[in-house]
Amino acid sequence: MLNYDIVIIGGGPAGLAAAISAKDSGVDSILILERDKELGGILNQCIHNGFGLHTFKEELTGPEYAGRFIEQVYDRNIEYKLNTMVMDISSDKVVTAMNRTDGMIQIQAKAVILAMGCRERSRGALNIPGYRPAGIYSAGTAQRLVNREGFMPGKEVVILGSGDIGLIMARRMTLEGAKVKVVAELMPYSGGLKRNIVQCLEDFGIPLKLSHTVVDIEGRDRVKAVTIAKVDSNNKPIPGTEERYECDTLLLSCGLLPENELSKSAGVDLSMVTNGPVVNDSLETNVPGIFACGNVLHVHDLVDYVSEEATTAGKNASDYIRNTASASSDKQVKINTECGVRYSVPVFVRPDKMNDKLTVRFRVGNVYKNVNLCVYANDTLLMKLPKKVMAPGEMEQVILLKSKLNEIADLNTITIKIEEA
């Protein structure tokens, strides 16, 4: 059995930033485990720009952003193992992993940081009977094929789902000479960032059809055509609205899901809304010493926030191993999310232990215009922020101050909700 103070599962932006921060907080015994052949995670295939505006004050591509963190890991001589798949994490923090050179390895960690990222929602999203011919790809798979393997999956493309990856791939495949005929989105609003709609669709005249879904796929061996139709308010296709597009490729961009099989085996409680671990203000799960950050915790649209969150997790994990007695006995206050606010990260706040400032991130369930975002401690209004627009595609945040929370007598709930202006 190997022994490390902190074992980090996943070498994407979250794992890298957590490792750097733990090292800078004084922990030397750190190991990053990554199943891929290189560090950097999903960013290696995100060759478009738009990363790092917050962190580096310049617009970088995904690989450049990852590269800056990888350099810092090298500079600090932080240990990592590539091509190493973590198979299991136990509740007493024994990590079981496998690779070709070491075979099966077991590592006893004092703290574990979960940074496994997320996976794409699969074809289940495609709720139609019939054949599944070749030519149907998830947008992320297509991205890897085009950007890393140099392989174009098709020439005439229909995209279902307007998440950011789908939008980015609409532009990418257009630039590579494909004809992207339409992007169909089930919801009445796009799940992607406005800037991506402008520079990936509008720049190239690619139509975006909201409240539309795929109702038929033709072709036995290879996709030949796809039919989309408008849906009613119950998401049922409306007869007579069908439009048929000849194409050889259908990309699915139907959202991402945190990758939490391992967390479950460790006994970590997961949120029904995000599919990610339920954490407190130090990003610690219900299992003492197991922390989570990045897309495994909740899906982020901005990598800058992933790095920021992971930096916090790394520091807190190092505090934890220095002072193991803490955790479970502390008073925790739950953050309730209501009236349009779908979830929050963290879920629990320890008013005595929290940092002076706590960033709480969340998403809303619908598009809201000209509303107030309100935060209550018990029944006391702490914050009322006017918002011009809030949309499910864009993560929101509020900052809670320890001093303010501690002014409230018998604090037992914090509530975040949307109110009419």
Next chain:
Amino acid sequence: METRELNCIVCPMGCPITVTIENNEVTSVTGNTCPRGEEYAKQEVISPIRTVTSTVKVSGGEWPTVSCKTKSEIPKGKIFEIMDSLKGVSVQAPVKIGDVLIANIADTGVDIVATSNVEVL
């Protein structure tokens, strides 16, 4: 007088911006949250610019392609010409982030630089 509705693409906030133009000159910009939005809007209505990101082939490397970008923004109308010029190009591994792969692409005065590292296989 003409008004145009834009969405700023400089950062993920995506602020809705209204620009008014008179005699080919921008007379007002509203809706932007920060000065970068105003700069973007002025540029966008007069002559839009974009950064192009793509890949070029690599020989002898651990990956068959290397990602790249225009080192600064180029006129939007030049995008496809740039893509065409990238097609036939192949570079030799190793490639490092920042390496100039093609100088002065499509006569824009802008270089194509690598945005990832590709080691020799």
